[in-house]
Amino acid sequence: MTHQQxxxxxxxxxxxxxxxxxxxxxxxGDLYDAMYYSLLAxxxxxxxxxxxxxxxxCGGDPAAALPFAxxxxxxxxxxxxxxxxxxxxxxDLRRGRPxxxxxxxxxxxxxxxxxxxxxxxxxxxxxPPELPPERALAAAGLLAxxxxxxxxxxxxxxxxxxxxxxxxxxxxxxxxRLKTGALIAAAAEMGCIVAGxxxxxxxxxxxxxERLGLAFQVRDDILDVVGDEATLGKPIxxxxxxxxxxxxxxxxxxACRTLVKRLTGEAIEALAPFGGEGGALCWxxxxxxxxxx
Amino acid sequence: MTHQQxxxxxxxxxxxxxxxxxxxxxxxGDLYDAMYYSLLAxxxxxxxxxxxxxxxxCGGDPAAALPFAxxxxxxxxxxxxxxxxxxxxxxDLRRGRPxxxxxxxxxxxxxxxxxxxxxxxxxxxxxPPELPPERALAAAGLLAxxxxxxxxxxxxxxxxxxxxxxxxxxxxxxxxRLKTGALIAAAAEMGCIVAGxxxxxxxxxxxxxERLGLAFQVRDDILDVVGDEATLGKPIxxxxxxxxxxxxxxxxxxACRTLVKRLTGEAIEALAPFGGEGGALCWxxxxxxxxxx
Numbered sequence: 383m384t385h386q387q388x389x390x391x392x393x394x395x396x397x398x399x400x401x402x403x404x405x406x407x408x409x410x411g412d413l414y415d416a417m418y419y420s421l422l423a424x425x426x427x428x429x430x431x432x433x434x435x436x437x438x439x440c441g442g443d444p445a446a447a448l449p450f451a452x453x454x455x456x457x458x459x460x461x462x463x464x465x466x467x468x469x470x471x472x473x474d475l476r477r478g479r480p481x482x483x484x485x486x487x488x489x490x491x492x493x494x495x496x497x498x499x500x501x502x503x504x505x506x507x508x509x510p511p512e513l514p515p516e517r518a519l520a521a522a523g524l525l526a527x528x529x530x531x532x533x534x535x536x537x538x539x540x541x542x543x544x545x546x547x548x549x550x551x552x553x554x555x556x557x558x559r560l561k562t563g564a565l566i567a568a569a570a571e572m573g574c575i576v577a578g579x580x581x582x583x584x585x586x587x588x589x590x591x592e593r594l595g596l597a598f599q600v601r602d603d604i605l606d607v608v609g610d611e612a613t614l615g616k617p618i619x620x621x622x623x624x625x626x627x628x629x630x631x632x633x634x635x636x637a638c639r640t641l642v643k644r645l646t647g648e649a650i651e652a653l654a655p656f657g658g659e660g661g662a663l664c665w666x667x668x669x670x671x672x673x674x675x
Numbered sequence: 676m677t678h679q680q681x682x683x684x685x686x687x688x689x690x691x692x693x694x695x696x697x698x699x700x701x702x703x704g705d706l707y708d709a710m711y712y713s714l715l716a717x718x719x720x721x722x723x724x725x726x727x728x729x730x731x732x733c734g735g736d737p738a739a740a741l742p743f744a745x746x747x748x749x750x751x752x753x754x755x756x757x758x759x760x761x762x763x764x765x766x767d768l769r770r771g772r773p774x775x776x777x778x779x780x781x782x783x784x785x786x787x788x789x790x791x792x793x794x795x796x797x798x799x800x801x802x803p804p805e806l807p808p809e810r811a812l813a814a815a816g817l818l819a820x821x822x823x824x825x826x827x828x829x830x831x832x833x834x835x836x837x838x839x840x841x842x843x844x845x846x847x848x849x850x851x852r853l854k855t856g857a858l859i860a861a862a863a864e865m866g867c868i869v870a871g872x873x874x875x876x877x878x879x880x881x882x883x884x885e886r887l888g889l890a891f892q893v894r895d896d897i898l899d900v901v902g903d904e905a906t907l908g909k910p911i912x913x914x915x916x917x918x919x920x921x922x923x924x925x926x927x928x929x930a931c932r933t934l935v936k937r938l939t940g941e942a943i944e945a946l947a948p949f950g951g952e953g954g955a956l957c958w959x960x961x962x963x964x965x966x967x968x
Contacts (some may be wrong), residue, residue, distance in 0.1 A: 410829040411836045417824070464789060469781035489835050492785065493828055496757060497787065500823035503796045507816030515808040522815075523800030530793035531710070535786055536703040542782050574808035590825045 392434040392444060392451075393427050399448050400455065403505065416486040416494035417501070419457050423477050428670070429454040429569040432663075436570050436587045439659050442577025446513055450521050450576055453502035454569045460498035461565075465538065471624070494501030499529075505638035513576065521572040528568035530643055537561025541626070549627040555596070559646050563595035577648075586655045587663075593649035594667050597642050601673060603628040604638050613675045644672040678958035685737060685744075686720050687729040692741050693748065696798065709779040709787035710794070713752050721891075721963070722747040722862040725956075729863050729880045732952050735870025738798035739806055743814050743869055746795035747862045750822050753791035754858075756784055758831065764917070785850050792822075795802030806869065814865040821861035830854025834919075842920040848889070879948045880956075887944035887960050890935050894966060896921040897931050924949045939964040 383391075392481065400421055404414050430451030437447040466473040466481040467488060473481050483491035522629040527533060537560030570591035574584045605614060606621045607630055621628050629638050649667045653660030676684075693714055697707050723744030730740040759766040759774040760781060766774050776784035799815040820826060822913065830853030863884035867877045898907060899914045900923055914921050922931050942960045946953030 404824075410824055411832040412953075413829060413832045460789075464785055467785065469785060490832070492757055492760065492762060493832055493835075496753075496788070496792065497824040497828045499792055500819055500828060503818035504816065504823055507812055507819055515812050519800055519808050519812060523797065526793055526797035526800055529704050530797055531703055531790040535790045535793060536706060539704040539706045539783070539786055542786075645680050 384633040385662040388662045389435065389666060392431045395434065395444070395448060396427050396430045396451055396455065396641040397422075403452055403501070404629065409626050412486055412490060413493060413497055416482055416490050419485060420463050420482050420494065421456065421478075421498065423459075423479060423624050425455075425458075425477065428666075429458055429566060431666070432566065432569040432587075432591060433573040433576075435662055435666075436573030436579075437577045438573075439576035439587070439656055439663075440574045440579030440583050442579075444573075444575070447573050449505045449508065450572050451569075452526075453506045453525060454565065454572070456498045456505070457534075460495040460502075461529075461534055461538070463495040463498070467491060470538075470542065470622075473616070473620070490655050493511075508535055514578075517575055517578065521575040524572055524575065525565075525568050528564040532562035533560055533568075534562075537564065537583055538550060544627060546625045547627070550675065551629075551632050553628055554629060554632060558596065558599045559592075562599050563592055566595035566598070567591040582655060589652040590649045590663065590667075593645045593652060594670065597645035597649065597667070598670055600629045600642050600645070601639050601671065603630045604635060604642070605674070606630075607635065610674065615675065642671050678955040681955045682728065682959060683725055685724045688727065688737070688741060689720050689723045689744055689748065690715075692745050696745055696794070705779055705783060706786060706790055709775055709783050710790050712778060713756050713769075713787065714749065714791065715774050716752075716772060718748075718751075718770065720748065721959075722751055722859060724959070725859065725862040725880075725884060726866040726869075728955055728959075729866030729872075730745075730870045731866075733867045733870035733872030733876050733954070735866070735872075737866075737887040740866050740869040742798045742801065743818075743865050744862075746799045746815075746818060747865070749795040749798070749859065750818065750827075751858060753795075754822075754827055755786040755832070756788040756791070760784060763831075763835065764913075766909075766913075768909050778806060783823065794896070806872075810871065811869055813898055814868040817868065818858075818861050819918045823856040825854055826861075827855075827858035832855070837920060839918045840920070844922075844925050847920055847922060847925060851889065851892045852885075855892050856885055859888035859891070860884040875948060879945055883956065883960075884943045886938045886945060887963065889936035890960070891963055893922045893931050893935050893938070894964065896923045897928060898967070899923075900928065903967065908968065935964050 433447050433451035433454055434444040436445050463482045464475060466476055467483055474484055475481065482494060492508050503522060506518060537557055537599050540557040541561055567588050570587040571584050574587055609618050611618055646667045650664045653663055697711065726740050726744035726747055727737040731737050755769060756775045758764050759769055760776055767777055768774065775787060796815060799811060830850055834851040834854055860881050863880040864877050867880055899911055902911050902912055940959045943957045946956055
């Protein structure tokens with residue numbers, strides 16, 4: 383099995399799980415339509431893939447980690463819906479499709495986000511019969527910390543506050559560490575927790591994911607300047623229009639390309655303790671470093 | 676100790692806990708200010724009081740239930756912040772003070788709601804050393820189900836969808852069962868779960884809380900017609916302005932007053948298995964039936 387086949391297998395499992403996650407719920411106006419619309423919009427599924435693969439790398443059954451992988455993707459999706467709202471980034475387009483509030487209206491978009499955030503916890507807390515309750519609590523608690531005011535939501539507040547001001551490199555790093563890095567790092571560590579991995583394994587994948595998350599964001603900033611709109615599925619230049627300080631405005635394109643390479647190398651190094659078992663995630667880091675969307 | 680003193684004691688514990696819940700968190704723009712603004716706006720604290728008192732009634736230590744009581748109040752508070760947004764009910768005043776988005780702006784109000792919802796789970800999942808993890812998982816899972824699309828968020832969707840249409844009595848009951856009833860019933864049951872109460876005890880307090888929640892909502896509809904604006908801290912007549920079908924529009928004031936009495940009687944009856952230990956919650960049901968705010 384190639385690295386790509388392994389990760390594609392995870393991705394297929396996740397798509398199936400996400401497609402079925404709200405099947406048993408009653409229709410409730412267009413709430414679940416709006417939740418599904420964004421959840422099934424076909425993102426890269428990096429976070430849930432990390433959950434499943436680190437679970438496997440630590441000797442666990444990836445299937446046991448599926449509700450946790452799904453929960454991370456629900457939280458990522460809710461954050462995109464709320465970020466796109468008119469009172470936030472006011473975006474009309476996401477992954478080549480109209481944003482949630484453009485299709486369902488603002489009120490339903492707010493509630494779809496609230497519903498996804500809540501469903502993430504509902505999913506994780508449904509007492510899976512085989513999983514020791516301590517592990518479920520630890521993994522869900524880790525995700526809650528990463529998603530809240532000391533993590534993703536805190537990063538979004540810094541992001542809104544930073545618009546129209548110039549930020550220092552340290553401030554941009556802190557903002558991105560919270561806004562995108564915290565959830566990616568939590569995803570990687572949750573898979574280990576579900577598998578019952580050691581502290582050393584948890585630290586290694588966390589270190590990997592922190593470097594990966596930062597590289598991902600720097601690449602995002604590069605693509606917002608030199609990317610292809612059709613490939614990206616959204617207009618470029620949005621950072622400039624909202625006067626955001628980015629890695630590119632601070633360091634320039636060339637230095638950013640070098641930085642992505644350095645961070646990717648550090649991410650790969652962090653997986654050394656896993657030997658060959660870390661191969662798929664090394665491959666993923668290299669893929670993301672060169673991505674065009 | 677009188678019933679009132681017992682419940683006032685719970686309320687004081689809750690206020691202290693809520694005042695201190697974000698002390699160790701870093702300042703993050705005005706996010707925590709906005710979260711505290713609404714969390715400490717001085718509501719009746721019915722839901723967290725239910726958590727602590729049912730915990731005590733089932734032989735548990737109310738202090739062990741404090742994080743769960745606080746979590747319910749955080750979720751109730753986040754729902755008020757999001758409900759008041761311009762794209763939802765567009766309210767300027769809540770408990771006699773400007774609504775969250777009027778003070779902090781819409782973007783921060785959305786994020787303060789998201790932050791409170793996430794903090795509720797963070798709080799419950801912090802692995803309290805004495806509590807068996809199965810109980811923490813069960814109580815947090817119950818709250819997640821009650822707060823999501825099959826509970827409170829689903830009720831809010833029905834509420835938005837119902838504006839400007841006339842609903843049947845069954846539709847209004849279903850809407851209120853989800854929008855306000857689900858969280859109140861979960862609060863009561865969570866205290867039992869934390870205490871390790873029996874299935875019979877859980878069923879009894881759930882039945883009590885369902886009747887109490889419905890009585891509460893009917894009384895709310897009455898007060899929106901005949902209440903005193905200064906006492907309520909908000910304008911009356913808001914249901915009529917947004918063309919909402921309420922228990923009063925469906926049944927009239929007199930029948931609603933009778934209904935509140937009947938539901939309150941049923942709530943009190945449901946606590947019979949607890950004998951004298953149920954006294955404080957019986958007293959609470961009677962207080963709420965006659966409330967003017």
